[in-house]
Amino acid sequence: MSHRVFAALAALALLGVSAVRPPNDPRITAMVAAVSSSQLLADDRRLVGFGTRNDFSETTSTHTHGVFAARDWLLRSFSRIAATSHGRMTVRTDDFIQPKTARTPRAVHESSVVAVLRGDEPGRAYVMSSHYDDCNGDCTDGLGVAPGADDNASGTSAVLEAARVMASTHFRGTIYFVCFDGEELGLWGSAHFAKELKAQGVTIDADLNNDIIGNTHGGNGASELSVIRVFSNALSPTAKPATVNLLGSENDSPSRELSRFAAEIIPQYVQNFTVRQIFRADRYLRGGDQESFQDEGFPAIRFVEPNENFTHQHQNVRIVHGTQFGDLPRYIDSHYLARATQANVATLAALALGPTPPTHVQIVLAHLGYTTTLRWANVRDASRYQIVWRSTTSPIWEHAQNVTGALQATVHASYDDNIFAVRSVDAQGLMSPAVYPLPTRK
Numbered sequence: 001m002s003h004r005v006f007a008a009l010a011a012l013a014l015l016g017v018s019a020v021r022p023p024n025d026p027r028i029t030a031m032v033a034a035v036s037s038s039q040l041l042a043d044d045r046r047l048v049g050f051g052t053r054n055d056f057s058e059t060t061s062t063h064t065h066g067v068f069a070a071r072d073w074l075l076r077s078f079s080r081i082a083a084t085s086h087g088r089m090t091v092r093t094d095d096f097i098q099p100k101t102a103r104t105p106r107a108v109h110e111s112s113v114v115a116v117l118r119g120d121e122p123g124r125a126y127v128m129s130s131h132y133d134d135c136n137g138d139c140t141d142g143l144g145v146a147p148g149a150d151d152n153a154s155g156t157s158a159v160l161e162a163a164r165v166m167a168s169t170h171f172r173g174t175i176y177f178v179c180f181d182g183e184e185l186g187l188w189g190s191a192h193f194a195k196e197l198k199a200q201g202v203t204i205d206a207d208l209n210n211d212i213i214g215n216t217h218g219g220n221g222a223s224e225l226s227v228i229r230v231f232s233n234a235l236s237p238t239a240k241p242a243t244v245n246l247l248g249s250e251n252d253s254p255s256r257e258l259s260r261f262a263a264e265i266i267p268q269y270v271q272n273f274t275v276r277q278i279f280r281a282d283r284y285l286r287g288g289d290q291e292s293f294q295d296e297g298f299p300a301i302r303f304v305e306p307n308e309n310f311t312h313q314h315q316n317v318r319i320v321h322g323t324q325f326g327d328l329p330r331y332i333d334s335h336y337l338a339r340a341t342q343a344n345v346a347t348l349a350a351l352a353l354g355p356t357p358p359t360h361v362q363i364v365l366a367h368l369g370y371t372t373t374l375r376w377a378n379v380r381d382a383s384r385y386q387i388v389w390r391s392t393t394s395p396i397w398e399h400a401q402n403v404t405g406a407l408q409a410t411v412h413a414s415y416d417d418n419i420f421a422v423r424s425v426d427a428q429g430l431m432s433p434a435v436y437p438l439p440t441r442k
């Protein structure tokens with residue numbers, strides 16, 4: 001159907017204002033149900049069992065000890081998973097020499113583990129990531145014990161488990177399951193990986209980064225079993241194209257649309273589990289591998305437990321005045337880790353199974369008025385579209401209007417008082433993340 005015919009049908013297209021939520025997708029439900037807390041706990045303990053995964057244990061690693069013993073185990077584990085993918089999953093390392101820095105004593109060999117599950121539609125790619133390196137109280141100590149059960153064997157086990165439950169399913173998009181090396185001393189592995197993909201012309205549509213997702217008791221005594229935090233960065237003031245010309249757009253960066261997408265999907269598929277969106281790039285004084293993707297212009301979010309315990313992270317294992325320090329496996333809550341993993345599986349599967357987001361989304365600012373008109377270009381796997389909007393102070397989309405058979409529609413709500421976007425919906429009812437519009441005067 002031509003765009004002109006689409007436009008002619010526009011008047012017939014509006015199907016009502018309610019955010020009609022389609023039933024859950026049985027493929028996603030099955031993958032979420034397949035996540036195993038006992039498998040996650042076993043993998044977490046296996047990673048801790050290598051004694052240390054410090055970057056500087058690379059020269060002293062054996063088959064059973066050190067960062068490269070852990071890497072080799074990850075390679076073997078992903079290779080076993082790849083055998084269930086009917087030839088669509090390949091496993092490799094991403095290697096490079098990191099030169100000495102002001103914080104480090106010498107150059108060091110970095111080696112991230114990458115499993116790629118090829119999708120059916122070229123040009124769409126998603127990443128689920130973690131870092132498998134770790135630290136005790138000294139991030140350049142290659143010899144001391146560093147269990148790293150929560151930071152970040154938890155995230156690494158989650159990436160392995162997600163790969164396991166997703167490998168036999170066909171997705172539209174390609175999925176990279178990645179365990180980065182060199183996070184602790186400067187996001188080295190992820191920076192190298194994201195830059196290489198960018199240089200190869202690969203566009204990453206989303207990175208779901210997992211770092212510290214397995215502990216449920218904060219150092220302040222707080223405990224929340226049914227929430228996970230998702231951090232996302234705002235739109236950069238220097239973002240191009242001129243999205244910033246649209247007043248109030250800073251809260252609608254691609255990473256933040258991804259955060260909203262996760263916040264909407266996760267409670268649908270993981271019972272009694274919700275997202276606490278945090279609208280900043282990461283916690284104070286901390287960082288994570290999602291930033292390497294954001295730096296290359298790729299949407300990225302970080303999953304992290306709601307109540308961290310700082311006497312466990314980056315500490316030598318010791319007891320001081322009766323307090324146990326150290327990142328030990330006894331503090332991993334495998335049921336929580338399973339739900340955090342399910343949250344990732346649901347989000348990743350919905351992204352990679354779902355339709356391409358609409359392109360060329362525009363908001364028409366031709367005149368002062370009381371209604372809002374949006375238009376967009378057709379994408380091949382959408383069967384309809386949905387205009388979504390929210391008040392400027394709301395974190396989530398509050399209203400939706402379906403549009404079938406048209407590539408433009410007008411909503412009876414003010415663009416001065418609301419924020420608008422458009423998303424694709426496919427024949428199965430799966431939705432893309434919402435796309436924020438660029439302004440047009442005609």
Ligand SMILES: [Zn+2]
Nearest residue numbers: 151152211212
């Ligand atoms: Zn970490």
